[in-house]
Amino acid sequence: MMTTTASSDSTRLSVIQRLRQIRLGRWCVILIPMLWLAAFFFIPFLVVFKISLAEAMIAVPPYSPLIEWDPSNAYATLKVTFGNYLFLFESRFYLDAYLSSLRIAAVSTFFTLLIGFPIAYLIARSGPTQRTILLALVILPFWTSFLLRVYAWMALLKKNGLVNETLMAIGLIDQPLQILQTDFAVYLGIVYTYLPFMILPLYTTLEKMDMSLIEAAQDLGAKPWRAFCLVTLPLAKPGIIAGCLLVFIPAVGEFVIPALLGGSDTLMIGRVLWDEFFLNRDWPLASAVAIIMLIVLVGPIMFMRNGNKEAM
Amino acid sequence: MKGNSWALKLSAGFGFLFLYAPIIALIVYSFNESKLVTVWGGWSIKWYVELFQNEQIMNAAWVSLKIAFISATLAAVLGTLAGFVLSRMGKFTGKTIMAGWVTAPLVMPEVITGLSLLLLFVAMESMFGWPAGRGTTTIVIAHTTFCLAYVAVVVQSRLASMDDTLEEAAMDLGAKPVSLFFLVTLPLIAPAILSGWLLSFTLSLDDLVIASFVSGPGNSTLPMVIFSKVRLGVTPEINALATLMILAVSIAVIAAIVIMRRQNRFQGP
Numbered sequence: 110m111m112t113t114t115a116s117s118d119s120t121r122l123s124v125i126q127r128l129r130q131i132r133l134g135r136w137c138v139i140l141i142p143m144l145w146l147a148a149f150f151f152i153p154f155l156v157v158f159k160i161s162l163a164e165a166m167i168a169v170p171p172y173s174p175l176i177e178w179d180p181s182n183a184y185a186t187l188k189v190t191f192g193n194y195l196f197l198f199e200s201r202f203y204l205d206a207y208l209s210s211l212r213i214a215a216v217s218t219f220f221t222l223l224i225g226f227p228i229a230y231l232i233a234r235s236g237p238t239q240r241t242i243l244l245a246l247v248i249l250p251f252w253t254s255f256l257l258r259v260y261a262w263m264a265l266l267k268k269n270g271l272v273n274e275t276l277m278a279i280g281l282i283d284q285p286l287q288i289l290q291t292d293f294a295v296y297l298g299i300v301y302t303y304l305p306f307m308i309l310p311l312y313t314t315l316e317k318m319d320m321s322l323i324e325a326a327q328d329l330g331a332k333p334w335r336a337f338c339l340v341t342l343p344l345a346k347p348g349i350i351a352g353c354l355l356v357f358i359p360a361v362g363e364f365v366i367p368a369l370l371g372g373s374d375t376l377m378i379g380r381v382l383w384d385e386f387f388l389n390r391d392w393p394l395a396s397a398v399a400i401i402m403l404i405v406l407v408g409p410i411m412f413m414r415n416g417n418k419e420a421m
Numbered sequence: 422m423k424g425n426s427w428a429l430k431l432s433a434g435f436g437f438l439f440l441y442a443p444i445i446a447l448i449v450y451s452f453n454e455s456k457l458v459t460v461w462g463g464w465s466i467k468w469y470v471e472l473f474q475n476e477q478i479m480n481a482a483w484v485s486l487k488i489a490f491i492s493a494t495l496a497a498v499l500g501t502l503a504g505f506v507l508s509r510m511g512k513f514t515g516k517t518i519m520a521g522w523v524t525a526p527l528v529m530p531e532v533i534t535g536l537s538l539l540l541l542f543v544a545m546e547s548m549f550g551w552p553a554g555r556g557t558t559t560i561v562i563a564h565t566t567f568c569l570a571y572v573a574v575v576v577q578s579r580l581a582s583m584d585d586t587l588e589e590a591a592m593d594l595g596a597k598p599v600s601l602f603f604l605v606t607l608p609l610i611a612p613a614i615l616s617g618w619l620l621s622f623t624l625s626l627d628d629l630v631i632a633s634f635v636s637g638p639g640n641s642t643l644p645m646v647i648f649s650k651v652r653l654g655v656t657p658e659i660n661a662l663a664t665l666m667i668l669a670v671s672i673a674v675i676a677a678i679v680i681m682r683r684q685n686r687f688q689g690p
Binding site for chain 2 (some may be wrong): 134135138139141142143145146147149150151152153154156157160170224225227228230231241245246247248249250252253254255256257258260261262263264265267271301304333354355358359361362363364365368369379382383386387392395396399402403406410413414
């Protein structure tokens, strides 16, 4: 096992080394995707930062210019305001929106893990044919429209929807419950739509796990539950971390789910940004909201990158 | 399969039920005769007929399909290049940065991506006069950018797991890098590129948030039309539309799995 890995590593190096010898062509190939990503992924953040320092104006585009050129004096002034950031920190509303987004994302991530783990574990321990079928069953919803899957819950959770009708038919409740337009519906929506993102990385680590380790633990007298906590969980840690980050980070900025399933009091920062931009047309404030969200998320994103490096 | 306790099977079964119950309910109700979505009025395909007569939905579907096709193709080319550069080019200045730029779009909240691209397009228009206004072009650029990341990751992981003895042999036999790439590497990673293309196609077809930011007037994509209808409540035509989309995706996914299994059998593990 060790020797094959080593030999394939050395051959890879030599292909890489040989590709390194061609200078010009090499840089052309590197620069094409690099420049595209710089132009349309990185530079946009600088633009957002710049506009977050401007003031909202009734103009096209609706913000004040950063540099004001006075032709009479041939004199340029740099106009920078931190007013948008001050406004965000002073107002209770935005702080609450950030905190409640983080809370909703964290709680949903936990439940996604709770539901996803048994599925990933079962798939990892199934025979080859069964494994393909079960994996396909997990991947299928992942490929179908996110928007339509959120929409599917609207029909189920309505006052006279299937969930309420069923609960009333069983006799658990007499009156239809208000489920749609509550925070609960938002949690449900996030867990549901992000579940495949949790299961797939979990499955990848659990599949590689040596099952004889658990048998060994049980042979040595560990109860199944103890063997799970002491052997399975630590070994599955990379998958758990990857899955949690893949769910948590986008869930913090989620817009569609709170907009369709949440109530008017469901506070999430993605929705606040959307409203500032589309309803209030306050582009600078929306930019400041985005910059703060980025600062909050940059830690988890970097952490994910490092985790990826280890996994590869 | 022995040794899987009933508790594990039960909880996994509950998980699968959770994944599929809403989809099944949606499909069943799309055949509902009644206008009231939740009252069962017998089987009917009338909502499918209405769907195809709804010009707004059909136009938006056409716009979305066009955008998805172009974006997925561009993303497949750029993403393959990015994945190849990251796994076969060794170390170069800026590699860490590029790796970060490739992974970050996968998790970046869509509202941030959408807002930042829109502000970029507005700034570019006032500086260079391009892109003039916003519409199909700006949506294609935005979608290409985030789909590129998915393709790059799929291609990169395929290249990382692939033995490079074939590439090695081609080089020993004197293949120049360009012919090495087109004659050896590309055919080997073709399935990964194809699945990356398909993934990009569905992601582009599905995107609401980014498209809402970067599109202009008169360029509503299908998700934008769906969202504006659905916001007001559940509508039977959308049920029919959803059923058709789910059906199309299911067929594509199942076909892809069958093809991949066949290829694995030929090429070995």
